[in-house]
Amino acid sequence: MCRTAVHFFLLCCAATGVQAGEGKLLGTPGVTQLEGSGGGGIVPWATMAGYASRDETAISGFATRVNVDDYRLSVWGAAINLYDRVEVSFAHQNFYLKGAGSEIRQDIAGLKVRLSGDLVYTDWPQISAGIQHKMLADDTIADAVGAKDSNHGTDLYVVASKLHLGAIGGYNALWSLAGRATKANQLGLLGYGGDDKDSYSLNLEASVAVLLSRQWALGAEYRQKPDNLSFAEEQDWMDLFVAYLPNKHINATLAYADLGDIAGADHQTGVYLSITGYFW
Amino acid sequence: MMTRNAPAIQAYNSLSILRVMLTGLIGIMLTACAHQPATPSLYDSLGQKTGIENIVSRLIYEIGDDPTIRPYFEDSDLDRFHEKLSEQICEVSGGPCTYSGDSMVDVHTRMNVNEADFNRLVDLLIAAMDHQKIPHPTQNRLLSILAPMRGDIIYR
Ligand code: HEM
Numbered sequence: 001m002c003r004t005a006v007h008f009f010l011l012c013c014a015a016t017g018v019q020a021g022e023g024k025l026l027g028t029p030g031v032t033q034l035e036g037s038g039g040g041g042i043v044p045w046a047t048m049a050g051y052a053s054r055d056e057t058a059i060s061g062f063a064t065r066v067n068v069d070d071y072r073l074s075v076w077g078a079a080i081n082l083y084d085r086v087e088v089s090f091a092h093q094n095f096y097l098k099g100a101g102s103e104i105r106q107d108i109a110g111l112k113v114r115l116s117g118d119l120v121y122t123d124w125p126q127i128s129a130g131i132q133h134k135m136l137a138d139d140t141i142a143d144a145v146g147a148k149d150s151n152h153g154t155d156l157y158v159v160a161s162k163l164h165l166g167a168i169g170g171y172n173a174l175w176s177l178a179g180r181a182t183k184a185n186q187l188g189l190l191g192y193g194g195d196d197k198d199s200y201s202l203n204l205e206a207s208v209a210v211l212l213s214r215q216w217a218l219g220a221e222y223r224q225k226p227d228n229l230s231f232a233e234e235q236d237w238m239d240l241f242v243a244y245l246p247n248k249h250i251n252a253t254l255a256y257a258d259l260g261d262i263a264g265a266d267h268q269t270g271v272y273l274s275i276t277g278y279f280w
Numbered sequence: 281m282m283t284r285n286a287p288a289i290q291a292y293n294s295l296s297i298l299r300v301m302l303t304g305l306i307g308i309m310l311t312a313c314a315h316q317p318a319t320p321s322l323y324d325s326l327g328q329k330t331g332i333e334n335i336v337s338r339l340i341y342e343i344g345d346d347p348t349i350r351p352y353f354e355d356s357d358l359d360r361f362h363e364k365l366s367e368q369i370c371e372v373s374g375g376p377c378t379y380s381g382d383s384m385v386d387v388h389t390r391m392n393v394n395e396a397d398f399n400r401l402v403d404l405l406i407a408a409m410d411h412q413k414i415p416h417p418t419q420n421r422l423l424s425i426l427a428p429m430r431g432d433i434i435y436r
Binding site: 022023024025026053054055056084120121123164165166167169170171213214 | 395396415417421428430431
């Protein structure tokens with residue numbers, strides 16, 4: 001389905017002579033976050049995935065793996081950027097439970113719209129609003145842990161991001177702050193809403209980064225999480241990352257991730273690795 | 281008892297390290313975000329008058345090499361461009377110069393420079409500064425002064 005959509009899109013672009021996106025400064029689209037939206041590693045940014053300027057379109061694809069003590073999350077997906085205004089994304093998550101040898105699969109369709117501003121050039125931050133619609137492939141585990149809805153859930157977020165040129169001793173610095181309304185338990189992998197709480201939580205998600213050069217960025221992220229299930233506490237997520245952005249075609253991010261307790265398994269920490277490629 | 285508590289302490293420790301790092305980063309950023317006025321040190325870091333002229337010469341070379349940007353300059357007086365842009369950079373970086381060229385709006389009107397081509401020129405300027413061995417932080421300081429001019433230049 002996704003592949004057909006991409007083909008169709010490529011055909012449209014070829015037919016109308018739309019310009020491929022290379023019109024943004026290196027690194028300014030960021031990378032791809034765990035749910036497929038353009039952002040940092042675990043939180044979305046206000047930037048659109050891909051290098052499209054307001055006259056261009058862009059297509060990108062990504063693959064991410066987070067390997068913590070008792071679990072492994074593998075994600076792949078793609079995003080389309082329309083004129084630096086709209087981002088349409090898709091992500092497929094596969095959450096592997098090392099102990100049980102079983103897996104949970106979830107699809108996420110995302111839409112993000114840039115409301116105002118430009119990450120680099122406006123005094124005010126770039127501001128966007130987005131939606132992530134999440135669909136679990138199988139309801140068994142979500143049901144078992146006490147989720148209220150084990151089929152699908154929808155997250156809504158508003159996010160502001162800003163790059164300050166030369167802000168820290170001449171080095172460029174970036175911050176991003178998002179507010180997300182969500183019912184998703186552990187991204188939605190454990191369903192949406194729970195026996196303890198079935199209403200939306202407002203969670204803050206933040207990234208800060210310093211660009212050591214045009215190609216290297218160093219940063220930290222924090223993501224508040226809801227806590228809806230009585231069977232186990234859900235904790236906030238954090239990471240420390242280094243990103244390598246050699247050109248406008250590819251980038252890679254390596255991080256130390258601290259995902260707290262997950263489904264009763266204590267303090268899950270490990271390595272996060274992600275690659276995004278920009279095809280168009 | 282010990283073994284039960286060890287992971288908790290570890291968790292607590294790495295949590296507080298992350299917190300301290302986050303708070304530190306945000307703190308540094310908040311104090312550094314305020315726009316700094318151009319200081320003579322930027323002019324010095326760029327290599328003063330000669331250094332700036334060399335950067336602009338190299339920029340013109342880069343422009344000549346670039347199929348996207350070159351056409352904009354097809355009918356331009358490059359000597360004048362070199363003189364005026366050098367003067368402008370000298371002035372905004374805190375050097376002893378007074379820009380004598382036309383306003384950014386007047387100069388770039390009817391060129392219809394789009395967003396991508398603006399960033400392309402920024403890339404060429406970065407390439408020119410790289411070539412002249414201008415340190416990364418110095419490059420960013422100059423870019424942060426030029427960036428606010430974008431509104432006067434694009435889509436006119
Ligand atoms: C912050 C970015 C920019 C700055 C600071 C800047 C500055 C200047 C200056 C000082 C001049 C000479 C003015 C004069 O002769 O009185 C000039 C001329 C010119 N600029 Fe820009 N410029 C910028 C961006 C651009 C861009 C993105 C383009 C096109 C892609 C462009 C195309 C030109 C051209 C073609 C001329 C020569 C005009 C003529 O022949 O009269 N500039 N610019």
